[in-house]
Amino acid sequence: MEQDNVSGDLVLYSNLIDLARKLCDYSKAISIFTRLKASTITPDLIAYNSMINVFGKAKLFREARLVLQEMADNAVQPDTVSYSTLLAIYVDNQKFVEALSLFSQMNEAKCPLDLTTCNIMIDVYGQLHMPKEADRLFWSMRKMGIQPNVVSYNTLLRVYGEAELFGEAIHLFRLMQSKDVPQNVVTYNTMIHIYGKTLEHEKATNLVQEMKKRGIEPNAITYSTIISIWEKAGKLDRAAILFQKLRSSGVRIDEVLYQTMIVAYERAGLVAHAKRLLHELKRPDNIPRETAIAILARAGRVEEATWVFRQAFDAGEVKDISVFGCMINLFSKNKKYSNVVEVFEKMRQVGYFPDSDVIALVLNAFGKLREFDKADALYRQMHQEGCVFPDEVHFQMLSLYGARKDFMMVESLFEELDSNPNVNKKELHLVVASIYERADRLNDASRVMNRMNQRAIRSHDHT
């Protein structure tokens, strides 16, 4: 379309953004959003809400929050979903205080709450160890005209469990049943976990039976919870038998469940058994190879993970972008920088865009391999594509220029970032100053620090 000079419309751009989002290709989604705005299309409410999600998933929290501002500037009023999306992003990244502050902002803006918002906030209060507030919000929902659903109950159940309010937890669990609130696998998994905390492994086991009887199928989370509970209760044999049964019964075994059994063996001192399980992943039988790679990579098994990854990649089985990410992480941690580059190139080969974490690791690898031109080319290319980076990526690139003693580039990128409103200025100055310090250019270092202090004084005068 671009070649034929056919310009896209909001529908087309929104679809492309959504596709990139589904592929977890957030850099690309951002790049498409940038092009959308460059072609003078004004995004609407839903497009903006998608982008709050995209920026958040890309861990560009400042940019995510700035979308709210941009919406207001373009006369698009942020709605309940806009706020809930950002709240959920903060929660995903453990930024509970930010979530709390955004929630007050939402209330000040008189934006109405709905079921999802309440559910997110019950979670936030719980995470902040404010079970009383969580409780208050839950029990005031009906007065606001919002019926709590199974998610609300499940979340409050977990909050009670974490606050060691075990009596309240059991009461709530039975209340759901007497009030005919439908319970689901999450309800049971949460309650089983609570019985694990109270060391009542028999009650936990009974709940597994109870859920089955009621037609609620246990899943990988149920089994990994119960395996941990049995292991702590000294019933490792029982756990091992269950795990074997699961493997041959066609239940989906995911990486956490597999890992749970390995950890159970290790904690019991049965290292050989743990090793055997890891070794078996080289030829996974009823486990997808992508899962096997994820387990091996998380366990730090470089050789095996590499082997399975290459096999799977050559067979065209690596579809999940996160598999590339975990291999790049593994290699980077183990200082295998040429392997980092190898995986990165494979990733590009199949058309995936790296996310900002991966870009930072790849830039770092190029630096260690002294491939400065490649680092420079990658940084520029991503920039041209309209990718927005977290500050860490820019700082990484500054350091690489410093390592190459290319102070012209340090200065020019420094100036460029200094005029970029999204970059933290104080950190930028500190990073540049430390680059000069490392290169023994102390005059330059103090010039940069003075500039920062001058600016701090000036902005103080203005206020």
Added chain:
DNA sequence: TTAGGGTTAG
């Protein structure tokens, strides 16, 4: 004539 957004468990 086209489509798209947020929440729970290991």
